[in-house]
Amino acid sequence: MRLGTAEGALLDAVRHVRWPARRRAPHGMTGAHLSKALGTSAEFTEHRAYRQGDEPRRIDWKLLARSDRVAVRLSDDRATLPTVLLVDASASMAFPADTLEKWAFARLVAVGLAAAAHRSGDPVGVTVAAADGARRLPPRTRPGVVHDVARALDALRPSGSPALAPLLAGLRSVPRVAVITDLLGDADELLAVAAASRAAGREVHLVHVVHALEADPPAAPATYADPERPEDRRALTGETRAAYLERFAAWRTDVAHAWRAAGAWYTEVGAGEAAERAVRRVASGAG
Amino acid sequence: MSFAAPAYLAAAALAAALVVALHLLVRRRPPSALLPTARFIPDVPASATALAARPADVPLLLLRVLVLLLVGAALAGPRLTPRPRGTARVVAVDVSRGASRAAALTAAAPHVAGAAAVIAFDSAARAVPADSLAALASAPPTMSRGSLSAALVRALRAASRLRESADSVQLVLVTPALAEEADAATMEVRALWPGRVDLVRTPPAGSMAGADSVLVEWADSAASPDWRRRARADVPGALRAGDAVLVAPLARAWAHVPRDSSRVAARWTDGEPAAVERSVPGGCVRELGFALPTAGDVALRPDAERVLARLRTAPCAGRADPTPMSDAAVQALAGAGRLARASDFPAAARRGSPLAPWLLGGALLLALAELPLRRARRRTSANAPASVERAA
Numbered sequence: 160m161r162l163g164t165a166e167g168a169l170l171d172a173v174r175h176v177r178w179p180a181r182r183r184a185p186h187g188m189t190g191a192h193l194s195k196a197l198g199t200s201a202e203f204t205e206h207r208a209y210r211q212g213d214e215p216r217r218i219d220w221k222l223l224a225r226s227d228r229v230a231v232r233l234s235d236d237r238a239t240l241p242t243v244l245l246v247d248a249s250a251s252m253a254f255p256a257d258t259l260e261k262w263a264f265a266r267l268v269a270v271g272l273a274a275a276a277h278r279s280g281d282p283v284g285v286t287v288a289a290a291d292g293a294r295r296l297p298p299r300t301r302p303g304v305v306h307d308v309a310r311a312l313d314a315l316r317p318s319g320s321p322a323l324a325p326l327l328a329g330l331r332s333v334p335r336v337a338v339i340t341d342l343l344g345d346a347d348e349l350l351a352v353a354a355a356s357r358a359a360g361r362e363v364h365l366v367h368v369v370h371a372l373e374a375d376p377p378a379a380p381a382t383y384a385d386p387e388r389p390e391d392r393r394a395l396t397g398e399t400r401a402a403y404l405e406r407f408a409a410w411r412t413d414v415a416h417a418w419r420a421a422g423a424w425y426t427e428v429g430a431g432e433a434a435e436r437a438v439r440r441v442a443s444g445a446g
Numbered sequence: 447m448s449f450a451a452p453a454y455l456a457a458a459a460l461a462a463a464l465v466v467a468l469h470l471l472v473r474r475r476p477p478s479a480l481l482p483t484a485r486f487i488p489d490v491p492a493s494a495t496a497l498a499a500r501p502a503d504v505p506l507l508l509l510r511v512l513v514l515l516l517v518g519a520a521l522a523g524p525r526l527t528p529r530p531r532g533t534a535r536v537v538a539v540d541v542s543r544g545a546s547r548a549a550a551l552t553a554a555a556p557h558v559a560g561a562a563a564v565i566a567f568d569s570a571a572r573a574v575p576a577d578s579l580a581a582l583a584s585a586p587p588t589m590s591r592g593s594l595s596a597a598l599v600r601a602l603r604a605a606s607r608l609r610e611s612a613d614s615v616q617l618v619l620v621t622p623a624l625a626e627e628a629d630a631a632t633m634e635v636r637a638l639w640p641g642r643v644d645l646v647r648t649p650p651a652g653s654m655a656g657a658d659s660v661l662v663e664w665a666d667s668a669a670s671p672d673w674r675r676r677a678r679a680d681v682p683g684a685l686r687a688g689d690a691v692l693v694a695p696l697a698r699a700w701a702h703v704p705r706d707s708s709r710v711a712a713r714w715t716d717g718e719p720a721a722v723e724r725s726v727p728g729g730c731v732r733e734l735g736f737a738l739p740t741a742g743d744v745a746l747r748p749d750a751e752r753v754l755a756r757l758r759t760a761p762c763a764g765r766a767d768p769t770p771m772s773d774a775a776v777q778a779l780a781g782a783g784r785l786a787r788a789s790d791f792p793a794a795a796r797r798g799s800p801l802a803p804w805l806l807g808g809a810l811l812l813a814l815a816e817l818p819l820r821r822a823r824r825r826t827s828a829n830a831p832a833s834v835e836r837a838a
Binding site for chain 1: 483489
């Protein structure tokens with residue numbers, strides 16, 4: 160399957176974007192990220208006293224000649240950082256209902272991040288929280304994985320109210336997870352799982368998707384309903400609009416603070432922003 | 447149909463128009479759409495009042511308009527009146543002491559046939575059924591003086607009642623037109639009749655010629671029902687007949703029963719009648735409510751003779767004056783020109799409209815019908831989501 164025009168343009172725009180690990184990667188396959196384990200690369204880090212069992216070829220003979228100390232040379236190792244993109248496909252992502260711009264934007268960000276991770280040699284996969292069950296693509300490094308991610312996301316239309324927290328909890332073995340969501344579902348549970356993951360040493364990124372119309376609804380009076388709770392209808396008028404803007408902004412500030420306090424990397428995207436810019440901000444950790 | 451107070455109907459129409467206007471006001475909810483972040487909108491009711499092109503809830507609107515119009519029509523005093531057409535005739539027949547009754551009834555007969563109202567008058571006027579006028583011929587003669595004023599007032603009232611059923615009103619006045627039948631108000635009242643009066647002059651009563659005969663009756667004879675015996679006789683002390691006075695301890699054993707046809711001929715000192723006179727054909731009868739004592743000399747005294755002479759020989763009062771009205775007065779009474787237009791008479795005072803209770807009852811029933819109608823409408827709107835609600 161060929162990528163769409165938007166995906167193709169995005170990949171072209173982010174072809175130089177790298178997504179470095181924020182912390183040392185767990186020891187594993189050789190990759191682009193500094194590993195927690197010390198290895199035998201050319202980057203000298205430190206000397207360590209020789210212990211029985213160390214390989215003789217790792218002994219620094221020059222140091223022995225100079226100082227009569229027997230020590231081995233240690234250097235940083237580099238490893239890959241398997242990454243999974245956890246994408247929210249609930250009904251609130253299908254906004255506006257006629258264009259699905261919010262979902263399309265989330266898909267583009269996911270594809271862009273997948274490309275950035277893949278370019279660093281990291282295995283990348285995707286888990287989609289869909290109404291009829293999660294769709295999983297395990298992390299891979301093969302060349303067509305980005306296309307696979309795009310195809311997996313393109314096949315879905317957001318609906319229902321799938322929970323993200325259980326899916327995040329199921330990704331406890333993945334060193335890096337990027338959650339792409341609007342946080343209008345099980346936000347509290349998701350934060351709790353994210354905090355636990357961070358405490359366990361994993362890297363958690365939250366990409367908070369906000370559509371421009373959510374941040375600044377039309378001024379004309381209208382009655383709005385939540386697509387995930389259609390019985391709850393609220394009238395947005397001149398009197399209530401100011402309160403809505405204040406409440407929504409305050410909530411976004413609160414969630415950003417909460418996620419950062421939990422140790423995650425929080426980035427709000429959308430609201431008229433280009434997808435490649437959003438990808439760069441997430442990858443760079445600019446927030 | 448006519449209305450006594452059409453202003454009520456106009457007010458009802460105005461109120462109905464207001465109700466229609468209120469039904470054009472609708473309270474709309476703003477258009478509905480999806481917004482994932484709707485939970486951040488304050489949950490307050492919001493609606494706006496707007497003018498609709500079509501009235502909301504047409505059955506309820508019609509019900510309310512009908513109720514208002516029925517109430518207004520009921521208060522307006524509707525009457526079903528026949529279409530006015532033709533000439534209505536009012537016949538006033540003089541049956542007073544000055545008119546020859548037989549001649550009057552004969553002269554009135556051709557006019558009474560087909561008349562809308564027949565009035566018989568002497569000192570007072572009264573409406574009589576046309577078919578009962580002939581029965582007046584056998585009624586006892588009256589000694590009451592005729593009153594043209596009373597006849598004309600009665601005729602005016604009859605014409606007011608006929609104004610909605612006729613184009614014009616003809617007044618036929620059957621009377622000898624004696625001078626004594628006109629009073630100071632007659633021409634004033636005549637001026638209220640807006641047209642000519644067809645005057646049919648009849649000969650005066652024949653018994654008006656010759657000398658009066660006086661018949662004296664004593665109340666002691668109990669021949670007259672005009673006197674009743676007192677429970678206890680008293681002694682007023684004196685009585686007076688004209689300028690003759692008798693001071694004597696005469697016993698007052700009889701009390702006079704007042705009658706319209708009798709006149710007081712003598713009075714006791716306390717004002718009670720001591721003798722009364724009533725007219726009869728050919729003269730009058732004087733009834734004395736006292737008796738002269740058989741003992742003593744009261745009967746022989748000159749003052750007693752004078753009183754008795756007066757009571758015995760004085761001319762009878764209430765005798766009709768045969769002098770006819772002057773030609774000018776007759777001409778003024780008859781008038782000239784066209785008949786009176788019915789619309790020129792004031793509308794008769796309406797006592798009540800027979801239709802009003804029915805109209806009010808209908809309005810009440812419709813008002814009660816509004817309750818189940820609104821309940822049904824409420825059930826319908828609860829079952830189906832509505833974005834427009836009636837403001838009223």
